[in-house]
Amino acid sequence: MGYKASFKVWRGDDKDGGLHDFLVEVNEGEVVLDIIHRLQATQAPDLAVRWNCKAGKCGSCSAEINGRPRLLCMTRMSTFTEDETITVTPMRTFPVIKDLVTDVSFNYQKAREIPSFAPPPGVQPGDYRMQQVDVERSQEFRKCIECFLCQNTCHVVRDHEENKQNFAGPRFLMRVAELEMHPLDAEDRVSAAQEAHGLGMCNITKCCTEVCPEHIKITDNALIPLKERVADRKYDPLFAVASLFRRKR
Amino acid sequence: MTEIERHNYDVVVIGAGGAGLRAAIEAREQGKRTAIICKSLFGKAHTVMAEGGIAAAMGNVNSGDNWQVHFRDTMRGGKFLNNWRMAELHAKEAPERVWELETYGALFDRTKDGRISQRNFGGHEYPRLAHVGDRTGLELIRTLQQKIVSLQQEDYKATGDYEANIKVFQELTITELVKAGDRIAGAFGYWRESGRFVVFETPAVVLATGGIGKSFKVTSNSWEYTGDGHALALRAGAALINMEFIQFHPTGMVWPPSVKGILVTESVRGDGGVLRNSEGKRFMFEYIPDVFKEKYATTEEEGDRWYTDPDNNRRPPELLPRDEVARSINSEVKAGRGTPHGGVFLDVSTRLPAEEIKRRLPSMHHQFKELADVDITAEPMEVGPTCHYVMGGIEVDPDTGQSAVPGLFAAGECSGGMHGSNRLGGNSLSDLLVFGRRAGLGAAGYVDSLTGPRPLVTEAQVSQASKDALAPFEGSGENPYTIHTELQQVMNDLVGIIRTGEEMKLALKKLDELRQRANHIAVEGHRQFNPGWHLAIDLRNMLWISECVARAALERTESRGGHTRDDFPGMDAGWRSTLLVCTTSDEGIDVRRQDQIPLRADLLDLFEKDELGKYFVSEELSAHRAEGTA
Ligand SMILES: Cc1cc2nc3c(=O)[nH]c(=O)nc-3n(C[C@H](O)[C@H](O)[C@H](O)COP(=O)(O)OP(=O)(O)OC[C@H]3O[C@@H](n4cnc5c(N)ncnc54)[C@H](O)[C@@H]3O)c2cc1C
Ligand code: SF4
Ligand code: SF4
Numbered sequence: 001m002g003y004k005a006s007f008k009v010w011r012g013d014d015k016d017g018g019l020h021d022f023l024v025e026v027n028e029g030e031v032v033l034d035i036i037h038r039l040q041a042t043q044a045p046d047l048a049v050r051w052n053c054k055a056g057k058c059g060s061c062s063a064e065i066n067g068r069p070r071l072l073c074m075t076r077m078s079t080f081t082e083d084e085t086i087t088v089t090p091m092r093t094f095p096v097i098k099d100l101v102t103d104v105s106f107n108y109q110k111a112r113e114i115p116s117f118a119p120p121p122g123v124q125p126g127d128y129r130m131q132q133v134d135v136e137r138s139q140e141f142r143k144c145i146e147c148f149l150c151q152n153t154c155h156v157v158r159d160h161e162e163n164k165q166n167f168a169g170p171r172f173l174m175r176v177a178e179l180e181m182h183p184l185d186a187e188d189r190v191s192a193a194q195e196a197h198g199l200g201m202c203n204i205t206k207c208c209t210e211v212c213p214e215h216i217k218i219t220d221n222a223l224i225p226l227k228e229r230v231a232d233r234k235y236d237p238l239f240a241v242a243s244l245f246r247r248k249r
Numbered sequence: 250m251t252e253i254e255r256h257n258y259d260v261v262v263i264g265a266g267g268a269g270l271r272a273a274i275e276a277r278e279q280g281k282r283t284a285i286i287c288k289s290l291f292g293k294a295h296t297v298m299a300e301g302g303i304a305a306a307m308g309n310v311n312s313g314d315n316w317q318v319h320f321r322d323t324m325r326g327g328k329f330l331n332n333w334r335m336a337e338l339h340a341k342e343a344p345e346r347v348w349e350l351e352t353y354g355a356l357f358d359r360t361k362d363g364r365i366s367q368r369n370f371g372g373h374e375y376p377r378l379a380h381v382g383d384r385t386g387l388e389l390i391r392t393l394q395q396k397i398v399s400l401q402q403e404d405y406k407a408t409g410d411y412e413a414n415i416k417v418f419q420e421l422t423i424t425e426l427v428k429a430g431d432r433i434a435g436a437f438g439y440w441r442e443s444g445r446f447v448v449f450e451t452p453a454v455v456l457a458t459g460g461i462g463k464s465f466k467v468t469s470n471s472w473e474y475t476g477d478g479h480a481l482a483l484r485a486g487a488a489l490i491n492m493e494f495i496q497f498h499p500t501g502m503v504w505p506p507s508v509k510g511i512l513v514t515e516s517v518r519g520d521g522g523v524l525r526n527s528e529g530k531r532f533m534f535e536y537i538p539d540v541f542k543e544k545y546a547t548t549e550e551e552g553d554r555w556y557t558d559p560d561n562n563r564r565p566p567e568l569l570p571r572d573e574v575a576r577s578i579n580s581e582v583k584a585g586r587g588t589p590h591g592g593v594f595l596d597v598s599t600r601l602p603a604e605e606i607k608r609r610l611p612s613m614h615h616q617f618k619e620l621a622d623v624d625i626t627a628e629p630m631e632v633g634p635t636c637h638y639v640m641g642g643i644e645v646d647p648d649t650g651q652s653a654v655p656g657l658f659a660a661g662e663c664s665g666g667m668h669g670s671n672r673l674g675g676n677s678l679s680d681l682l683v684f685g686r687r688a689g690l691g692a693a694g695y696v697d698s699l700t701g702p703r704p705l706v707t708e709a710q711v712s713q714a715s716k717d718a719l720a721p722f723e724g725s726g727e728n729p730y731t732i733h734t735e736l737q738q739v740m741n742d743l744v745g746i747i748r749t750g751e752e753m754k755l756a757l758k759k760l761d762e763l764r765q766r767a768n769h770i771a772v773e774g775h776r777q778f779n780p781g782w783h784l785a786i787d788l789r790n791m792l793w794i795s796e797c798v799a800r801a802a803l804e805r806t807e808s809r810g811g812h813t814r815d816d817f818p819g820m821d822a823g824w825r826s827t828l829l830v831c832t833t834s835d836e837g838i839d840v841r842r843q844d845q846i847p848l849r850a851d852l853l854d855l856f857e858k859d860e861l862g863k864y865f866v867s868e869e870l871s872a873h874r875a876e877g878t879a
């Protein structure tokens with residue numbers, strides 16, 4: 001049943017800020033986002049937090065709970081003991097706007113740098129034919145809710161501002177893989193992955209996979225296969241010619 | 250005073266859900282400089298939460314399907330109160346809109362022969378819903394989002410600027426539409442992040458702001474659903490129709506309390522899930538209404554056979570339209586046959602193998618496991634009705650999406666008419682695409698038709714709008730959260746799933762009191778990302794719209810679709826041809842009656858006269874083919 005929990009919530013803006021202590025009621029079945037909402041309603045009406053669906057579907061409520069990147073709406077209070085102090089801080093890799101809200105525009109920039117789906121020439125709408133087994137690979141990546149927790153976690157950009165320019169991050173490298181594996185996409189994406197989007201900087205630590213709330217196997221199913229395609233091409237001088245004739249799988 | 254940020258566009262689309270994005274794509278493809286504005290981040294609109302699928306009569310799974318069958322199902326679902334022209338356009342154009350998504354890169358689940366797979370859903374005669382597991386809305390919104398990015402990439406190649414012709418203004422709330430004379434001149438709003446004001450000058454606004462569910466306590470809707478577009482249109486002089494019709498989805502989560510209302514997709518039932526009361530009985534067999542008697546199985550055996558042999562069996566009553574199922578669940582719980590937490594059981598675990606459940610319903614599996622400690626492959630869920638969708642909305646011209654105000658267009662959930670008194674599952678996502686595109690075209694056409702200088706937004710209008718927006722900082726009364734909670738309780742208890750005249754009169758009195766109190770709301774802090782202030786502004790819209798709902802519901806003395814009166818339990822054919830229309834005047838909100846345009850003869854002929862006789866008064870049927878020859 002109900003008890004009072006100790007919370008430390010980071011409050012502040014782009015200039016300064018720090019952890020604030022709160023003692024707040026917790027009821028059965030609640031998630032951390034419920035507690036943040038209770039703080040807004042009772043103690044801190046201007047506490048800033050993003051959320052929409054409250055069901056792990058929209059990817060708005062990303063933050064760090066006791067230092068771990070998580071969705072606030074999918075972190076149940078029952079995973080903590082009653083005497084544990086729970087610390088909630090904004091995602092670290094992105095600039096803070098206010099309290100738990102960060103500036104995630106980096107991700108929208110990266111999204112724009114990935115060339116879009118290229119429809120197969122000559123195939124009319126309604127005539128697309130694909131087998132379930134062939135779409136499933138890309139479908140796994142399209143489960144992504146763009147919470148950007150993987151982007152926040154990847155050590156290539158976490159605490160390395162200087163790498164942001166040349167590295168698309170796991171979410172958008174996965175987007176390249178998704179299009180590359182799309183049965184009907186008409187574009188070749190392999191060399192750009194390496195050169196323009198920074199696939200080479202990924203050293204397959206799998207930290208991105210660990211935090212993904214959608215349990216997408218980002219590293220194993222997207223990044224490593226993409227790296228393999230890059231490698232194939234590098235060591236095969238005939239590939240450039242062959243690929244002109246190759247039909248996409 | 251500091252300079253206010255100003256932008257100039259040909260078309261401004263308010264809303265970045267399915268309807269808004271599709272409208273914006275169309276306006277941009279018609280060569281119009283287009284802005285998209287949304288309260289959340291780009292890609293997070295409510296559409297992302299849609300689960301089950303998008304209805305389109307492609308006939309991929311059952312070749313018997315076509316637009317006429319879809320049209321009939323839609324009209325039946327809406328109890329023939331639908332705007333038939335909208336239902337016709339929707340049924341005809343939905344397949345093209347779905348196929349078009351594939352050309353934008355969407356990846357739907359497939360049939361064996363490689364086409365888009367389609368699933369069963371309540372009220373749809375054939376398997377009709379294109380889907381991606383149970384995350385169809387995510388696919389839809391991401392696909393449209395990525396299409397917009399691809400248009401921006403084209404513009405970048407041509408001009409060096411991604412945002413030359415289409416730009417997304419995210420986390421920006423519009424608080425006021427501005428008119429010059431009788432037509433649209435622009436829109437006024439604030440950046441949520443900084444609290445700074447912005448003015449958009451534009452001759453054409455497309456409203457695509459979604460629904461109103463946040464006025465109710467138990468709802469599947471997010472914080473964004475505060476009826477902003479409804480209220481903006483109303484204040485700008487447009488009319489709202491059908492506001493009494495609210496869809497309570499039969500299956501929301503009921504436990505634990507913090508997730509009460511969160512949706513359990515209808516696909517659970519479409520894929521074989523059954524409803525049982527605490528006595529273990531499949532109670533829906535008791536609740537098949539007369540108008541649907543011929544279409545639904547009367548025994549469990551027949552219902553079960555239907556999943557594998559739909560041509561020779563009738564469908565199980567779990568798949569009745571939502572209003573019927575929601576009311577039945579409500580009755581079972583009231584009669585004391587509910588579950589420990591006040592719902593009924595929804596069980597798919599005894600119907601499908603665990604692996605199959607995980608494949609077909611992955612996000613439901615995840616949702617119950619993470620939020621309720623329930624493994625749906627091994628045990629039943631507890632479910633009950635939740636406020637889900639508003640059928641009512643801005644009255645528009647079906648073909649162009651234009652409202653009564655020149656330059657003001659609307660599409661998606663904030664528009665009204667298409668779904669009549671009750672929406673079928675899957676018909677919203679298709680509605681967004683069909684009418685989003687049409688509103689985009691309509692707005693572009695309107696801009697082309699204008700001659701002379703564009704209408705201007707005056708300084709006086711801007712300073713008035715700023716003053717209104719800042720008023721909550723001057724207040725000395727209560728905090729907005731308190732008033733919001735009370736509003737939700739009032740709407741839930743008094744204007745909810747089952748209504749009576751007395752209760753709604755009481756609701757109107759309470760709404761009036763809440764409005765007085767809301768005038769004195771006090772918010773703390775400053776303008777930068779301040780949720781208290783944001784809620785104070787949204788609350789005004791919720792109060793307007795709640796009053797429309799309550800007034801219209803009091804006026805309609807019958808029960809139909811998403812409007813159930815305990816004191817007038819029957820459907821009254823006399824009311825079928827009457828719409829209730831809300832507008833504002835100096836006295837407040839007016840509700841008046843308006844005749845429906847009679848159903849076009851060739852569409853009337855798509856039904857048998859016997860069936861129509863259950864809904865229409867006999868004079869209305871004189872144009873039916875069965876009359877002509879006699
Ligand atoms: C859980 C759930 C499941 C569903 N499943 C299905 C399904 O399977 N099939 C189906 O057909 N339908 C389904 N629906 C219904 C359907 O998802 C919605 O009706 C539909 O997505 C609404 O889309 P829209 O484009 O009208 O608005 P939304 O997608 O809600 O977008 C509204 C937009 O308007 C913006 N906005 C609102 N007010 C303002 C303002 N003042 N200023 C600026 N921007 C503003 C918001 O930020 C948002 O971007 C479901 C609904 C829910 C809640
Ligand atoms: S696997 Fe690659 S992308 Fe993922 S966290 Fe490690 S380095 Fe980053
Ligand atoms: S891949 Fe996973 S962690 Fe990364 S943005 Fe998508 S959902 Fe979030």
Ligand code: FES
Binds near residue numbers: 054055057058061073
């Ligand atoms: S609120 Fe949508 S993922 Fe948490």
